[in-house]
Amino acid sequence: MEFQTVVFYLFGAIAVAAALGVILVRNPVHAALCLVLVFFSSAAIWLLLEAEFLAITLVLVYVGAVMVLFLFVVMMLDINVDRLREGFWSNLPLGLLVAAVLVVEMLLVLTGDVFRQASSPPALPTDASNTESIGRVLYTLYSYPFELAAMILLVAMVAAVSLTLRKRKDVRYLDPAEQVKVKAADRLRVISMPAEKE
């Protein structure tokens, strides 16, 4: 499987370069787009690890949805880069602390037993569907975490609505539902009149 190794290094290199781009480029929009590239190349690497469903879902959810929101936010909040830099030194200690925690966590994971296995999982047959394998366990064996996911999504939905929704007073609002329901008879009355003579 020489070719797969080449593809792995190709996407691995893209992922690393793009990840560096995320933290090094100055323009926040460019950084967000680099992050898109990171997700995309990680999806390709997951695919090489035979995780078809997860890889495509990564593209569908993270690239297709989450990053769209990120882009909306960085594009539209007209972030002033100079103002952001002002807080650099005061926030540095906190940033370093978070970075240190992350590094320790990563080291713990990487030195753990999970990653000491054989380099790649055994190749699945051509017609294997890992969507099906996930489906067989997700709703039976893991039904409890599955319902928890529903609850988390519900909380997220309610939170999003209550945090961002503002009724604007300065707009004239027409309810489209009412407009669609309107019938000709509500707006126009045809009356018959006797003809008038001059």
Add this chain to the structure above:
Amino acid sequence: MMEATWQTLATWFGPTWPAVWVLLKIIALLIPLMLAVAYLTFAERKVIGYMQVRIGPNRVGPKGWLQPIADALKLLFKEVIFPTQANKGLYVIGPIMALTPALLAWVAIPFGENTWIANLNAGVLFVLAVTSLEVYGVIIAGWASNSKYPFLGAMRASAQMVSYEVAMGFGLISVLLVAGSLNFIDIVHSQAQGRFAEMGLGFLSWNWLPLLPLAVVYFISGVAETNRAPFDVVEGESEIVAGHMVEYSGMAFALFFLAEYANMILVSFLTSIFFFGGWLSPVGFLPDGLHWLLIKAAVFLFLFLWFRATFPRFRYDHIMRLGWKVFVPITLIWLFVVTVWLLSPLSIWR
């Protein structure tokens, strides 16, 4: 004869043969696709022309048949403008990001029992994921232009595209439920079974009948996804000129156009495959084949043009209401109906 030719070719190319073979298949797909796109623009002008009692383009070539070629050449020799305030790099990436996903989605589409480039087990999911990337072309183009109309157009377009993706996704879940697979070929196969198919009335066994509301929702969402009339507020010429494409000229503009039309054709093919039996023949005594898929797709493409000639443009708040408050409930209710139907003894999908 054919077999022998392939054999010789395979020995010539040696180990690179699989790659060459895939490349040949890709070329065999891309050339007809590009021709279809070119002549779809021609068909659009002709069809809308006749619907408005005009004759449409008829000057270039016999009866105007060389018009798309002339258009392409003209665009090729036009200047590609880079506005001073634009963000150069992203300005170039915008049209590339619009066209690449529009083409990439085609890799998973089957054209017959054994005619496909990639037969993916998660084909539907793949196409859904790739089409969800199309929004990037619009956002990047709109932002990189650094001009008001493109920016407004991009915002509207992306909010509209993501809204209708929700309805499309929920609609597809029911299709997958009755097919029991994410594979396009299995989805077509599942439509070849049933009481009516055995009676030789295959078209009554296709998904459109039991999933009628979803077929309608899916196709209309497809029209909205591709930002076509009557959902074309993105490029509503009377409001924001041409939306995210305002600053683009020449070939850069042509790429957005190619992407839009390739997506229209894609939506037509997907609707035919999901709900109208793909390459299956509608009646028992006629053989199945690629021509059926093409005919079905052509009918949906005609609908696209018909819509454009018929409906006035929707207002934006109406578009959002239709997506979130009408289509999402319909798909959810029908998802429930299909689930119960599957569990009940009346299930027609054994």
Add this chain to the structure above:
Amino acid sequence: MVENYFPVFVFLVVALLFSMAPLLLGRLLGPSRPDPEKLSPYECGFEPFEDARIRFDVRYYLIAILFILFDLEIAFLFPWAVVFKDMIAEGAHAFYVFGTVMVFLAVLVIGYIVEWKNGALDWE
């Protein structure tokens, strides 16, 4: 299974090249006569009077957030859609799975109703 994705990889490369080629061709074949008026942002003939990148209504973010949540739901339901028919045929756990998914959907319908009642789905 990975070998199924080999054509996808080739197609990705071809599609990228295919999208870049016209841009290059257009740049090579087309004229290039820059002019300050031509290169200024289009604003119906007016001089652009402020930066184009303005703040936007929060509704756009709300739509994007709701889209993420619904997209996740759809992703959660895909495996179910694939196996449910087989599970019914096998008879094992079909009703249990039905219950699990219906509870999941019910929770999300509650969220949907909350949005609707709060007017999060209206576009003012």
